[in-house]
Amino acid sequence: MNNRRRQQLLQAVTPLLADGEQVEAASLAKVGSVSVKRRVLTTALVGALTAGTVIATVQPRPMYWVLTDQRLMFFDARTTTGRPGGLLMSLPLALTSAAPVRKALLGLGLQTVLTVQGQEQGLKLTFPPAYKAAGRDLAARIGAAA
Numbered sequence: 504m505n506n507r508r509r510q511q512l513l514q515a516v517t518p519l520l521a522d523g524e525q526v527e528a529a530s531l532a533k534v535g536s537v538s539v540k541r542r543v544l545t546t547a548l549v550g551a552l553t554a555g556t557v558i559a560t561v562q563p564r565p566m567y568w569v570l571t572d573q574r575l576m577f578f579d580a581r582t583t584t585g586r587p588g589g590l591l592m593s594l595p596l597a598l599t600s601a602a603p604v605r606k607a608l609l610g611l612g613l614q615t616v617l618t619v620q621g622q623e624q625g626l627k628l629t630f631p632p633a634y635k636a637a638g639r640d641l642a643a644r645i646g647a648a649a
Contacts, residue, residue: 504530515578515587516569527644528570530637531580533563533629563629566591570644575599594619601645604638613638
């Protein structure tokens with residue numbers, strides 16, 4: 504992430520920090536997953552409606568993430584200006600663990616799954632090639648469940 508975008512993200516985070524809470528890392532990831540069924544249906548529907556002139560794909564939502572010494576926060580990255588949007592979710596670090604990173608589709612990116620105690624389903628994070636190092640760093644800082 505470039506310095507200007509990082510500064511904008513830190514400005515969005517600062518008012519939300521508790522007393523003494525420190526930012527440790529920040530970057531971008533695609534959060535969630537899209538089923539094969541939904542991908543196929545979307546592609547087929549758009550192809551049919553446009554007589555094959557347009558191809559559409561469905562991807563997980565891009566979000567900026569900020570890791571503090573107390574929690575992991577996610578901010579909207581789908582704004583028209585590219586600036587970080589509002590806070591979408593906040594996960595307490597004490598209840599969160601990360602699976603070891605693995606290669607994403609075609610080996611270009613990385614993936615990990617966050618597990619939050621008390622939740623049945625994990626949260627899949629995909630790090631595009633430019634953010635692979637940040638993905639490794641996040642997974643290492645959160646670590647596996649004890």
